[in-house]
Each structure stands twice: as structure tokens, then as C-alpha cells.
Amino acid sequence: MPRWVLHVDLDQFIAAVEVLRRPELAGLPVVVGGDGDPSKRGVVATASYEARAFGVHSGLPLRTALKRCPDAVFLPVDKPAYEAVSDDVMMTLREFGTVEVLGWDEAFIDAGAAGDDDPEATARSIQRRVREATDLDCTVGIGENKLQAKLATGFGKPAGVATLTYDSWFDVLGESSTDALWGVGAKTAKKLAELDIHTVRDLATTHPDTVAKRFGPTIGPWLVRVARGVASARVSGEAWLARSHGKEFTYQHDLEHWDEVVREVTRLAHEVAGEVVAEGRPAVRVVVKVRYAPFFTSTHGHKLAEPTSDADALAAAALVALARFTDRRPVRLLGVRAEFGA
DNA sequence: TCTGGGGTCCTAGGACCC
DNA sequence: TCTGGGGTCCTAGGACCC
Numbered sequence: 001m002p003r004w005v006l007h008v009d010l011d012q013f014i015a016a017v018e019v020l021r022r023p024e025l026a027g028l029p030v031v032v033g034g035d036g037d038p039s040k041r042g043v044v045a046t047a048s049y050e051a052r053a054f055g056v057h058s059g060l061p062l063r064t065a066l067k068r069c070p071d072a073v074f075l076p077v078d079k080p081a082y083e084a085v086s087d088d089v090m091m092t093l094r095e096f097g098t099v100e101v102l103g104w105d106e107a108f109i110d111a112g113a114a115g116d117d118d119p120e121a122t123a124r125s126i127q128r129r130v131r132e133a134t135d136l137d138c139t140v141g142i143g144e145n146k147l148q149a150k151l152a153t154g155f156g157k158p159a160g161v162a163t164l165t166y167d168s169w170f171d172v173l174g175e176s177s178t179d180a181l182w183g184v185g186a187k188t189a190k191k192l193a194e195l196d197i198h199t200v201r202d203l204a205t206t207h208p209d210t211v212a213k214r215f216g217p218t219i220g221p222w223l224v225r226v227a228r229g230v231a232s233a234r235v236s237g238e239a240w241l242a243r244s245h246g247k248e249f250t251y252q253h254d255l256e257h258w259d260e261v262v263r264e265v266t267r268l269a270h271e272v273a274g275e276v277v278a279e280g281r282p283a284v285r286v287v288v289k290v291r292y293a294p295f296f297t298s299t300h301g302h303k304l305a306e307p308t309s310d311a312d313a314l315a316a317a318a319l320v321a322l323a324r325f326t327d328r329r330p331v332r333l334l335g336v337r338a339e340f341g342a
Numbered sequence: 343t344c345t346g347g348g349g350t351c352c353t354a355g356g357a358c359c360c
Numbered sequence: 361t362c363t364g365g366g367g368t369c370c371t372a373g374g375a376c377c378c
Contacts (some may be wrong), residue, residue, distance in 0.1 A: 034346070043346050045378095059378085064343050077347090103349095103378045109376095183378055216353060219375095248347060295345065298371065335351085 004119040005233050006109040007141040007149035008080055008093060008126060011158045014046035014107035016136050018075055019086050031065050036076030038066035041250050044076050047160070085134060090134040096126055098187040098237040100146075108237035123161040147231030150182050169229035174201040177213050179225050187222070191215070202229035245275040246287075248335030254293045255331040261290075262322065268336040269318040273311035276338050282307035286317040289335035290325055297333070300324040307341060314338060 001100050010016065014032045019025045025097030029051035034042025044065050054069035065072065081300035086104040094184070098110040111122045123140035129294045130138050144161040149164070151173070164172060165339040171179060178200060179189035195214060197203050203211070204227035210218030247268045255261050265288060287301040300319040308314065318336050 041344090043343095059343095060344085061343055061345055064345090067343095079348095105378075183376065187375060218352065233350080243350065246348075249360080250346060285370095297373095299370065303370075335347085337349090 003144070003233055004111060004122075005143050005146050005149045006096075006111050006119060006123060006126070006233060007143070007153045008107050008109060009128070009141070009153045010089060010105035010130075010141050011137045011139060012048055013086075013136070014077075014082055014156055015048040018078075019048070020085075020135055021081070023265050025073055027068050028149070029054060029056070030073045030075065031069065032075045032077055033062050033063075033204075034076065036074050038062040038074045039282055039317065041252055047072075055228035061268075075154070085136070088134050089130060089136065089138075091127050093126065095129065096122065098235045099237045101240070103201065108149065108235045111256055120161055127159070127161070145229075145231045145233040146235070147182055147226060148229055149181075152173070161191070163321075164229070166229055170201060173229075174199065174204075176200050178203050178227070181260070183226060184223065184275060188215075192223075201226050223249070242279060242340065244337050244339040245279060246337030247271045247275075248289060248333060248337075250333045251293075255334075258328055261334065262319065263332050265318050265322050265336060266333050268334060269315035270311050272336050272338050273309065273314045276309045279340070281340050282309045283314060284341045285339040286314055287323060287337045287339065288318050288321040288325075289337070290322075290327075290331055291331070291333035291335075292327060293332050294331040295332070 015030045018030055018032060020030045025212050030048040032042055032046050033044040036042055040062065044056060044058055044060045044062060046058060046282050051069055051072050056069050056072065074292035080103050082260045090099060090107060091206045093107055093109055096109050096111055100108040105296065111119060113210065119142045123142060125140055126140055130198060131183055137159040139153050139156040139159060140161045141156060142161065144150035144165050146239060151160045167178045168280060177189060177198060178184050178192050181200060191214060197206055203224060206224060208221035208224045211223050213218065215223060220316065255264065284307050285301055285303045287299050289297060289299045291297040300321045304313065304317055
């Protein structure tokens with residue numbers, strides 16, 4: 001008997017949370033992103049299904065969303081609100097087994113640990129409990145490993161249950177383009193197409209060495225395994241340990257003067273220091289990111305002489321990294337990231 | 343389409359050492 | 361000093377995901 005992995009994904013999570021606390025928004029096109037002002041620089045975090053009907057989707061510039069759907073309700077991103085609801089959801093999911101959290105609105109559940117021979121029934125129970133506890137709908141994907149479960153969810157949206165197994169993998173996905181796979185984006189799909197690999201089946205039947213020549217010894221064979229539906233079924237309930245914390249900010253008006261850039265990097269470094277302190281582990285390296293107005297981005301880092309959580313030391317390191325930027329064109333975005341040791 | 347912010351992981355190349 | 365090969369560390373960048 002296969003060991004089942006379940007993947008739970010909340011439907012239009014952020015928009016749904018907003019509708020929950022403002023029921024008058026139900027049924028309206030709702031777009032959440034930036035600070036809620038669609039005339040500013042920013043992108044859509046989530047659009048309700050009603051807004052999606054107008055071609056508004058995650059990642060779309062807010063200004064474009066406004067053009068496509070002028071009557072939409074635009075709301076600012078309210079992180080703490082989503083985190084609070086997410087915590088409720090995850091707590092509910094833990095009633096069913098080990099939970100591996102993937103983000104605010106996604107998790108794997110190892111329901112097989114309970115000797116589950118009817119994962120569909122478990123999936124329906126999960127949906128019922130999540131709705132009872134939070135008033136939110138979710139979709140559940142069932143698979144023999146995490147990859148299959150994750151991709152199955154896409155076929156169950158919204159509010160449904162779908163299953164993907166080694167048996168059904170190629171029937172369902174064989175003719176799909178490679179970017180349907182989890183971990184394969186537009187860039188990788190394009191490179192694969194140059195090797196005359198277009199579909200999931202094409203990739204699955206290519207020798208791993210062929211793919212490794214183009215993508216390296218780790219990613220190459222991994223791509224072929226993913227195309228075959230092969231992945232880990234281990235659901236880890238271990239607490240997440242952050243590798244880094246950062247802050248970045250896109251300016252409404254490009255910074256024209258380098259002294260402003262210096263000031264802003266110092267400010268961001270102090271904000272990041274607050275998170276490093278909260279993390280309870282010292283940082284070992286600081287990385288500064290600069291995106292110039294023509295949308296060209298580069299980064300420079302500086303390893304700390306010794307691990308530290310001290311705000312002034314982190315700010316000083318950020319300025320050392322910043323000094324390595326010699327280009328003085330207008331700056332659109334600045335970022336500071338602190339990395340923890342291994 | 344004038345293109346966010348939070349992250350993670352992998353790779354390639356150079357430095358350095360034996 | 362015309363000049364190998366391997367290992368490791370560091371850094372910048374690429375790609376992806378939510």
C-alpha cells in the first residue's frame with residue numbers, strides 16, 4: 001500500500017482573508033498588493049477569482065491591474081493579519097498528522113503515518129475542519145510523494161480534491177510543457193526547448209547525462225527525476241531555521257543622490273538588525289542589493305570579521321559592501337540581507 | 343506588463359593552498 | 361622558471377517559489 005502525502009493549499013488565501021473581515025467585499029473583484037494605491041509602483045500579491053476574470057493575477061504591476069479592472073477594490077498587504085490566520089490553519093492541519101509548512105497558505109501533511117487507506121476521505125475531513133475553524137476553503141492534492149501531491153492540487157482548484165500517482169503521472173502530465181513541473185520556470189523551459197525537450201514526457205525519457213551537460217550534475221539529473229514524478233515523500237515537522245533575513249524597498253521616485261543611497265542602506269541595515277536580534281543567532285555576512293533605474297540589479301556582500309547581531313556593526317558592513325558599487329546611476333530599489341552561519 | 347518583497351538553493355569562477 | 365591537479369572557501373549571479 002502506498003504511503004500517501006497530502007498537499008493543502010488555501011484558495012485565493014490573501015483575498016479570502018480580506019473578504020472574511022469585510023464581508024461586503026464578497027463577490028467583488030478584490031486586488032491586494034503594495035500599499036493599496038494602484039497608481040504606485042508595486043505588484044499584485046493576490047487577486048480574487050472575480051478580479052482574475054479581468055486578467056489580473058499575482059505579479060502583475062498594480063498600474064496594469066488598475067487598467068484591466070478599474071472597478072476592483074484595491075487593498076494594502078497586511079502581513080500580520082495573514083500570519084495570524086495562517087497560524088490557525090496550520091494548527092488545524094496538525095490534527096491530521098505531521099505538517100510541513102510551505103508558506104502562509106500551503107502545507108504538506110503526512111496522513112499516511114496514521115495508516116491511512118482512504119486519503120480522499122481524509123482530504124474531505126481536512127477541508128471540513130479548515131472551513132469550521134477558519135471559514136476558508138482549501139484544495140487538497142494527494143500523491144505518493146510531495147511532488148505528486150503538490151501538482152495534484154492544481155487539478156483540484158478550487159475547493160476540490162485531486163490525486164496524482166506514479167500510475168497516472170504520464171496520463172495526466174506527459175504532454176504538458178515542462179514548466180508545468182514544480183521547480184521548472186520559464187528560463188529552464190526555454191533552455192530545455194533548445195535541447196528539443198518540450199514536454200514532461202520528453203524530459204522524463206532523456207538521459208540524465210544529457211541534461212547534466214547543460215544544467216550541471218545536480219540540477220540536470222534532478223530535472224529528469226522531477227519529470228518522472230520522482231521525489232521525496234518525507235514530510236518534515238521540524239521547525240524552520242531561517243538562512244537569512246532581509247529588507248528591500250522600491251522607491252516611488254528613484255534616488256538620484258548617492259548620499260541618499262548611503263542613508264537608506266544604513267536605515268535598512270538597522271531594520272534588518274532588529275530581525276537578526278529577534279532570530280537569536282548572529283549574522284555572518286551582509287549583502288547589499290542595488291537595482292538601478294533601468295532595472296539592472298546587482299549585489300555585493302561583506303563577510304563580518306566575527307558573527308554579530310549588533311546594529312551598528314551590521315550597518316558598517318552594509319556600507320563596506322555598498323562601497324563596492326561604483327555605478328552612480330539613479331537607484332530604484334535598495335536591499336540589505338543578513339545571512340546566518342550554517 | 344515599466345516590472346514587490348520575502349526567501350531558498352545551485353553554479354561558476356577566482357583565490358589560495360598543497 | 362611557460363606552468364599539473366585537486367580541494368576548499370568565497371563571491372556574484374541565476375533561477376525558482378509563494
